[in-house]
Amino acid sequence: MNRPSPRLASRLCATALMLLSCLVLTASFCFASLEKEMAAKNKQLAAQKKAIESLTAKERTLHKDLAKLEGSVKQAVTSLDKLEDELAAHKKEQAEVAGRLDTLLAEREKTTARLQEMMQTLWPIYLTAKEEGFASAEQWAEANRREEWLTSLYREAQALRVEIERQSQIVADQQSVLDQKTAQAENKLNKIKDSRTDLEKKKTQYERQLADVRVKKKESEKQVQNLMGSIASLRHKISLQSSKQISKLQGQLTWPAKGKRVVSFSPNGNPSSNGVGLSLSAGTPVRSMSWGKVVHNDQLRGFGQVVIVFHGEDYYSLYAFLSEAPLPVGREVERGEQIGVCGFYPAAKGEGLYFELRHKQKVVNPLKWLQSG
Numbered sequence: 001m002n003r004p005s006p007r008l009a010s011r012l013c014a015t016a017l018m019l020l021s022c023l024v025l026t027a028s029f030c031f032a033s034l035e036k037e038m039a040a041k042n043k044q045l046a047a048q049k050k051a052i053e054s055l056t057a058k059e060r061t062l063h064k065d066l067a068k069l070e071g072s073v074k075q076a077v078t079s080l081d082k083l084e085d086e087l088a089a090h091k092k093e094q095a096e097v098a099g100r101l102d103t104l105l106a107e108r109e110k111t112t113a114r115l116q117e118m119m120q121t122l123w124p125i126y127l128t129a130k131e132e133g134f135a136s137a138e139q140w141a142e143a144n145r146r147e148e149w150l151t152s153l154y155r156e157a158q159a160l161r162v163e164i165e166r167q168s169q170i171v172a173d174q175q176s177v178l179d180q181k182t183a184q185a186e187n188k189l190n191k192i193k194d195s196r197t198d199l200e201k202k203k204t205q206y207e208r209q210l211a212d213v214r215v216k217k218k219e220s221e222k223q224v225q226n227l228m229g230s231i232a233s234l235r236h237k238i239s240l241q242s243s244k245q246i247s248k249l250q251g252q253l254t255w256p257a258k259g260k261r262v263v264s265f266s267p268n269g270n271p272s273s274n275g276v277g278l279s280l281s282a283g284t285p286v287r288s289m290s291w292g293k294v295v296h297n298d299q300l301r302g303f304g305q306v307v308i309v310f311h312g313e314d315y316y317s318l319y320a321f322l323s324e325a326p327l328p329v330g331r332e333v334e335r336g337e338q339i340g341v342c343g344f345y346p347a348a349k350g351e352g353l354y355f356e357l358r359h360k361q362k363v364v365n366p367l368k369w370l371q372s373g
Helices: 006-028 030-132 137-243
Strands: 260-263 276-279 285-287 292-300 304-312 315-324 338-345 350-359 362-364
Touching: 030 137, 276 338, 292 315, 304 338
Parallel strands: none
Antiparallel strands: 260 276, 276 350, 285 338, 292 304, 304 315, 315 338, 315 350, 338 350, 350 362
């Protein structure tokens, strides 16, 4: 089959130029876009680091407050243990005093009963002696001795009763004092229990706040790691774009394929040719001339399946008549990386490849840029 007519070729070139003009506009912002994106990531990173510093300060404060609360809780527990021991001692003493008081009251009841018995005995004797008198001196003496003996017993019992009353009063006073001390201890104990409950609630709140702060801090640290990874990736991309300058690779570019040249670069010839055409064996891989990014992969009338790779610095390479072109637009490729497989090329009357190299939309003789041989 013959090559496209000059008019068709001119129209197809114009179409390609329009496509490349759009790609130039897009690619011209690529480097600046990366720089802008990295600046934005650095700003986010600074904000996240500041947030982590704030969370760390809050964590430190909460931890300090929590330590104080734990100290207060520990002190409250110690006070509770001490008061519970003190209260137990008071109650034990209360029980002992109550036992002594019960004993004294029982003794008082016995003594009172004894006095009543003695009165019942003395009183009839006294009444009889007063009413009848005594017949003889012996009777008088006997009655007198009996009276004195009973009176002595009565006085002794009365003195015992008075002592019991005195001791009972002392014990009752002790009981009253113990009751007051016990009530005070119980009141203090209840207050400390309430205080401990409040402290435990505050401790739980602080622990919850501390846990929340630590979760947020961990999330922020994770975001920092992700941002640092993104920034490192962007720096790598920027470094690649700045270090892989195709303008410094004249005479070093990789041939897209090895085959017989059937079309030479001749933009002013008749017919004209803006690129180079090769005759290839079926299934020959087509490779990128240099590092770059796929910016076009689609059918172009008169050129079949076309892949265009942007190499930076406004340099583009075009590969036409491909049978396979699996790489998506936006995919970055390395120098010599396969971008497709040759297909039917009319100028080769069989399998082949047509390729161009352009700078700022203008065609460039690729033979001056490709490796010799």
